[in-house]
Every structure is written in structure tokens, then in C-alpha cells.
């Protein structure tokens with residue numbers, strides 16, 4: 026009907042106008058609703074952080090006024106303490122990304138392109154640390170590597186060797202972060218190396234370049250975008266990482282911006298406005314780096330991916346096959362074997378005080394499963410497990426649905442306001458988790474709806490924080506389903522909604538399932554976002570581990586961590602089954 | 610330079626891609642390797658370039674042995690001075706057109722000024738001089754093809770290998786570039802080996818054609834020779850002979866159609882285990898009515914299609930046997946569906962060939 030009035034606009038002008046207005050209204054409804062949801066989820070928290078940075082009071086129920094705007098909070102940003110934290114953050118971000126790229130790049134190269142011994146196993150080695158949430162790794166390393174009571178040094182002493190391990194300093198922080206973020210570099214670089222069209226390298230070879238030159242002039246330049254992408258991703262992830270800094274750096278007084286924000290929030294009285302100001306500085310760093318990367322990549326995007334399923338030629342490492350394997354195994358030991366052993370040792374040891382490591386194996390009853398029994402019995406742990414599962418499933422479900430709605434509107438329709446929807450969906454990528462957590466806290470404190478202190482607020486927080494991953498996952502699978510399939514259902518008499526429900530959604534089943542599982546994994550692991558939001562009734566597993574560690578209940582923290590890793594392992598095997606992508 | 614391949618066998622795991630192949634490309638000759646998809650053309654070429662290691666072979670380029678499985682010689686690809694235009698072009702996207710073409714010269718350690726001159730000369734040759742500073746990822750398909758060609762020409766290769774260089778282009782561009790390639794080849798008198806599965810391309814570009822089937826060369830010769838005298842029925846079919854019919858031998862000049870038992874007079878043929886009668890559709894004559902003569906079979910029209918100046922018919926001449934015939938429109942009356950016709954098969958237009966070339 027509308028198209029008829031549009032078709033004869035001159036003869037019946039008022040009706041045409043009304044028709045157009047009605048059509049515009051109808052078209053704008055869906056994007057407007059989605060935008061309102063995203064605004065509440067994402068824009069409101071960000072706005073509140075920004076406002077609080079310029080206010081003299083933090084948002085509280087019934088008390089949200091914008092009168093006393095001030096720049097005072099930023100005085101603190103330039104104080105010695107926060108400058109020190111900023112410098113530490115930069116050092117940690119740069120150092121950890123460089124080291125992670127080195128490790129990940131090395132593993133990616135040998136597994137994608139060489140005949141290193143145990144190639145398949147090394148590939149697993151590159152991925153495996155993803156199963157350890159970074160704070161579990163940090164926890165294990167703090168058990169292993171502290172100067173006096175660390176298991177590593179105790180073992181050394183047992184052996185009569187001088188103890189030399191100490192992770193509680195900035196170098197240790199860099200190493201531990203690098204260990205657990207190297208898999209991101211590994212995945213991205215491995216992808217680029219193994220998808221590269223082998224013709225490009227062979228052409229250089231045929232046209233006179235020996236092996237080394239091919240590598241230097243063709244291969245390396247072609248993986249540069251992936252390399253840069255990994256560098257920026259890891260830099261952003263490490264600079265905003267809160268738990269590792271807190272666990273490893275906390276003991277040594279090495280403060281980074283996220284831990285500084287956390288301390289400001291937790292001081293009495295809480296200094297939220299200053300925290301907000303520091304948060305803005307952190308966001309600024311992240312934004313600058315992301316913008317830099319975009320500019321660098323804009324000038325050099327190549328499609329090197331070949332359609333032919335051909336494998337690039339393998340490089341013969343010759344005498345380096347064994348050393349390369351040993352280097353890979355070294356990473357495996359540091360990232361996975363030692364930490365898991367350390368956690369198991371602590372959890373199984375009969376007393377929290379460990380005088381000797383090797384000696385314990387001689388004693389008959391040095392080991393007990395009491396700590397595990399303790400965890401399985403403890404009502405707090407049980408409650409937290411239920412909470413984690415309920416929150417994660419709900420967040421993954423709602424997150425996938427919302428992502429589907431937004432991605433569908435962005436990719437498949439010409440509705441107004443599609444672009445802003447995409448931007449807002451991707452925004453949380455640039456907002457450090459601790460800052461988002463802060464904003465979410467204030468948002469849901471002042472909301473007239475009473476969700477603060479319930480599990481619902483956790484679900485809301487996770488949906489907001491993981492919107493970018495959900496959106497990207499669904500959007501890429503929508504892109505792979507030919508739009509003609511849906512259109513032809515409409516041509517054959519189905520309404521658009523019907524066509525989506527009966528054609529598009531079923532075709533996307535695999536894509537939606539894997540997005541769901543990815544979000545589930547991320548929710549199960551997340552610690553920082555809910556950090557300001559939990560109450561004693563709504564603690565999650567990650568929070569319980571962090572709390573126990575903070576309060577020095579090491580054995581229980583270790584036992585919980587191990588059980589927690591098993592759950593994550595099971596989940597990831599499940600998502601592999603469904604072909605979930607393991608990218609963040 | 611002359612290229613000599615002797616006893617080439619290439620295996621991928623257990624699968625044999627090329628088996629005991631002999632091939633010579635004479636100096637200054639353009640040899641086209643023609644064959645169906647998957648018959649091993651690319652594999653053969655990659656062995657010459659040094660990108661695959663054959664199970665056994667002796668390969669010489671000029672007077673230099675680049676591969677000899679017996680003596681353990683295997684020259685690296687970058688030492689063979691072989692130019693290669695890849696099917697995907699393999700233009701390096703992170704370099705400009707100039708840098709792409711300059712690459713082989715740089716690898717040869719030429720001086721900067723010399724390189725600049727040579728590159729511009731070569732780019733002029735392929736008509737791309739104005740694009741020298743363009744980023745290579747911004748080129749069209751046809752332009753990439755020229756850059757790939759220029760890159761290989763610039764190194765003054767001993768032999769130029771081209772792997773279906775036109776297959777990614779649309780029909781008109783393909784036609785034009787085919788002419789240009791031939792012109793260039795004749796002008797520069799390059800020794801070149803050209804791989805394709807398009808027979809028109811082969812006929813247009815070749816001094817000689819080598820026909821390849823399942824890893825072997827089954828026939829080699831000048832284009833008109835191969836076109837006129839295919840060695841086997843499957844070659845004939847590949848070269849566009851429409852009617853390939855199973856027959857059984859009667860005597861030296863007579864065969865029997867296996868499907869219907871009718872006998873046909875033919876030119877003398879060589880005996881073989883399985884024989885096929887090959888006849889082009891334009892050589893099959895149709896007449897109205899049901900008269901009977903030597904080599905005349907009664908038939909019924911089952912379908913027809915107008916093709917401009919000609920009409921294509923499909924005629925049933927017996928149980929399970931249908932023939933294709935093409936008639937000039939002026940040659941006689943036009944037939945309709947189910948019309949009874951007489952099909953005449955002149956002995957001179959027919960050829961009785963073995964189904965396959967013996968191994």
C-alpha cells in the first residue's frame with residue numbers, strides 16, 4: 026500500500042506525506058528500540074564514568090546532580106602516585122605484548138611452517154594456556170614464584186641450590202602476563218601464516234630469491250597486519266588487566282592504572298570521582314593505541330588468503346628441529362605444567378605451611394584431598410557455582426539474542442541508524458573492564474529498577490561487556506548465509522519475521538551456537554567486570570577464588586581454581602565440537 | 610634455451626600425479642601442454658621450476674642439469690633462472706608494480722640504475738609503464754596478468770612457464786591477451802611452456818602441442834596435425850569431436866556399431882582392443898525419407914536447435930544410439946521433431962580409433 030502512494034506522489038500529496046511518515050515511523054521503531062537497549066547497557070555506564078570524573082560526588086540512588094562540575098578530580102591524575110601507576114602500566118603493556126608476540130610468533134611460525142618435532146603437540150601448547158584464566162595463572166605463579174614462600178625457591182633450597190626466583194616485581198608481572206596472553210598472538214599469527222597463498226612465496230623463490238630473502242621480503246611483510254593486530258590486542262588486554270596486576274604486583278606494591286582505580290574505589294571513604302578521572306586516562310591510552318593501529322593498517326590491508334586449500338611449503342629446520350621443540354616445551358612448562366602442579370601441590374598439601382617440597386613426597390600423610398572436599402562441601406562455593414552457571418547461561422543466551430537482532434539490522438536491512446548501532450556494540454572493546462565495571466555499578470545504583478544486588482545485574486553487566494564478541498560472532502556467520510535464501514522464502518509467501526524464524530535462524534544454528542558457547546566461556550572466566558557489582562549473595566566462582574586468595578586462604582583458592590579449570594576445559598571441548606572460534 | 614625432461618615421475622604420497630613423462634621444448638619454441646583438469650599439467654611445470662621434487666627424473670635446461678634423481682642433483686628454484694606466471698599471478702600485494710618487476714633483478718644483484726631502466730623497458734613492453742608506482746593490490750585482473758608476465762620477462766629467463774595465465778579473466782580480455790602473448794612470444798622468441806585446458810587457446814598459441822592425459826603425454830605435434838589426426842578417441846573427444854561411438858571390427862574396411870549391429874564401410878584402421886568410431890557433427894549428412902545406401906542409416910529427429918547459420922540436430926538411429934548432426938541452413942530442407950530422416954556417414958569423414966592411447 027505504501028509503495029502505491031509513493032508511486033503517485035503528485036496527485037495525492039497529503040496522503041503520500043502521511044504514508045511516508047508512517048513508513049518512517051515503522052522503519053525507525055526496531056533500530057530505536059535496539060539503540061535504547063544498547064544505550065542503557067553501554068552508553069549510560071560510559072557517560073556516568075565521564076560525568077563522575079567532572080563531578081564532586083559519585084552517582085548514588087536519589088542523589089545524582091550535575092551542579093558542582095569541577096576539574097579537581099584530575100589533579101589526582103597528575104599526582105605522583107597515579108603517574109607512577111601510569112608509567113608502570115605502560116611498561117607492563119609494552120613489555121608483556123613484546124614478550125607475548127615473541128612467544129606466540131615463534132610457536133606460530135614453527136607449527137605453521139616448519140618440520141619441528143611434535144608439531145601437532147606444539148600447536149596445542151600454543152592454545153592450552155587459554156584454558157587458564159589469567160588470574161588463575163597469576164595465582165599459581167604467586168604460589169610458585171614469591172621470593173620467600175614460593176614453591177620454586179623452596180624446591181631449590183631442598184636441592185641445596187641458591188633460591189633466585191621472584192615474580193613479585195614489575196619484570197615478573199610482565200612475564201606472567203606474557204605467558205597467558207601469548208596464545209592470542211599465536212592464534213592470529215598462525216592464521217595469517219597458514220592461510221597465506223603459497224604462490225606468493227614460490228613466485229619469489231622462482232624469481233631468484235633464496236629462502237632467507239623470501240622470508241624477509243615476502244612472508245614477513247605479509248604477516249605484518251596480523252602481527253600489528255595481535256600487538257595492539259595484547260597491549261590493550263594487558264594494560265587493562267586488573268587481576269594479574271593485583272595478584273602479582275600487589276604483594277610488591279607495583280601499582281598499575283587498573284589496580285590504582287580499584288584502590289581508590291576501595292579506600293574509605295571511597296574516592297570514586299578520582300577513580301573515574303584515572304579511568305578516563307586509561308581509556309584515552311587504549312583509544313590512542315587502537316586509533317594508531319587503524320591508521321597503520323588502513324594503508325596496508327592485503328588479501329593474501331588463497332581459495333585453494335593448498336598448504337604452504339614446509340621449511341626444513343635441519344639441526345634446529347630439536348632446539349625449537351625444547352623452546353616450545355619450555356613455554357609449556359612455564360605456562361601450564363608448573364602452575365597446575367603448583368596449584369595441585371598446594372591444594373593437596375596437608376597444611377598451608379610448606380617447609381619443603383621434595384620432603385613432602387617422603388612423608389606418608391603429607392597429602393590429603395581435604396581442601397577439595399572442603400570446596401565441594403562449602404555452601405559458599407556451591408552457591409558461587411550455581412551463580413556462575415546461572416549468570417553465564419543467562420548472559421550468553423540474552424547476549425546472543427541481542428547480538429543477533431543488532432547484527433541482523435546492521436547487515437541485512439537498510440534501516441536508518443544501522444551504523445551507530447554497530448559502533449555502540451563495538452564500544453566496550455575500547456573500555457577497560459574495570460572502567461566498565463565502575464560505570465555499570467553507578468548506572469544500576471541510580472536506576473529506579475531494583476536490580477542492584479541481584480544476579481540480574483550480573484547478567485546485564487556481562488551482556489554489556491561481551492557485546493562486541495557477540496556481535497562479531499553473529500555478524501560473521503550472517504555474512505556467510507546467502508541473503509537470497511531468506512528473500513526467496515518471502516517471495517514464496519512468508520512474512521519477513523516468519524522467513525527469519527524458519528530459514529535464516531536455522532541456517533545460522535551453528536554460528537549462533539558457537540557464539541553462545543563463546544559468550545558462556547567468557548562469562549565463566551570474567552572477574553573484573555563483576556568486581557564492583559557482587560554482594561555476599563551474588564558471588565561468582567571467579568570472585569570466590571579472588572576473595573580467598575586476597576584473604577590468604579590459599580589452599581581453598583587453589584582447589585577451587587583447579588575445579589574451575591576443569592569446568593572451563595569441559596566447556597571448551599563442548600564448544601570445539603560446535604566449531605566455536607577461540608578468538609576473544 | 611632448450612628444456613629436456615626425461616623419465617619424470619612425481620608422487621604426492623602414494624598418488625602418482627605424473628608418470629614417466631618425456632618432454633622436450635626446443636629453443637625458441639612455444640610448447641603448449643594441453644589436457645583435462647587434474648591430468649598433471651601444473652605438477653609437470655612445477656617440477657621444471659623446482660617447486661616439487663620428483664620421485665625420479667632428469668631435467669636439463671640449456672646445457673645445465675637442474676635435476677637428476679640418479680646423481681642426486683637438485684638445483685634450488687632460485688638458481689634455475691626459470692620465469693613463471695602463476696595461475697593466481699602471485700603479485701606481491703605489499704609492493705608497487707615497479708617493485709614487483711624489479712624483484713628478480715634485485716635478486717640478481719643488478720645496479721639500481723640498470724634495474725630502473727630494465728623495469729621500465731619491460732613495463733613498456735606489456736603496456737603498463739604508466740602504472741609503475743601503483744600499489745599492486747589495486748590492479749585489475751588483466752593488469753595483474755601483465756605485471757606477472759613483466760616480472761618474469763624482466764629476469765630474461767632461460768625458459769618461461771605459464772600456468773593457465775588467462776583462466777581468471779573474462780572471455781573478451783582473454784581473447785585479446787592471447788593475441789598479445791603470441792605476438793610477444795614470436796617477437797622475443799622465448800622458449801616457453803604454456804599450460805592450459807582450453808583447446809582454442811592451445812591452437813592459437815602453440816608451435817607444438819603436447820596432449821596430456823592422466824600423468825602422461827599421449828600425443829605431441831603441430832596444432833593442425835593433432836587436430837586432423839588425433840591418436841585416440843578420447844583425444845578426439847577432448848578436441849571437440851561430437852560423435853564417439855563404440856564399434857566392433859568386421860574386417861579391414863568395415864566395422865559394426867556395437868549398439869545396433871549395423872555395418873559401416875570405413876577407411877583402413879589399426880586394430881586395437883576397444884575401438885571407437887569418431888565423426889564430427891558437421892560431417893554427418895541428413896536427407897529426407899528412408900532411402901538406403903552404403904553407410905546410410907534410418908533415423909528420427911529427437912531434438913534440434915538453431916545456431917544462427919546452422920541447425921544442430923540429434924538423431925536416433927537405433928536403440929540407445931543417438932548422433933549429433935549440424936547442417937548449414939541452406940544445405941537442404943529443415944526437419945522437425947519426429948521426422949524420419951536418412952543419416953549418411955561418408956567413409957572419408959570417419960575415423961576408427963582406439964579408445965585410449967596404449968600405455
Ligand SMILES: Nc1ncnc2c1ncn2[C@@H]1O[C@H](COP(=O)(O)OP(=O)(O)OP(=O)(O)O)[C@@H](O)[C@H]1O
Nearest residue numbers: 621624626644645646647648649650651652653806
Ligand atoms: N599438493 C598436492 N597433494 C596431493 N595431490 C596433489 C597435490 N597437487 C596436485 N595433486 C593431484 O595431482 C594430480 C595432478 O594435479 P595438477 O595440479 O598437476 O593438475 P592440472 O593438470 O594442473 O589440473 P588443472 O587444470 O585443474 O590445474 C591431481 O589428481 C591432483 O589432485
Ligand SMILES: [Mg+2]
Nearest residue numbers: 650651652772
Ligand atoms: Mg593446474
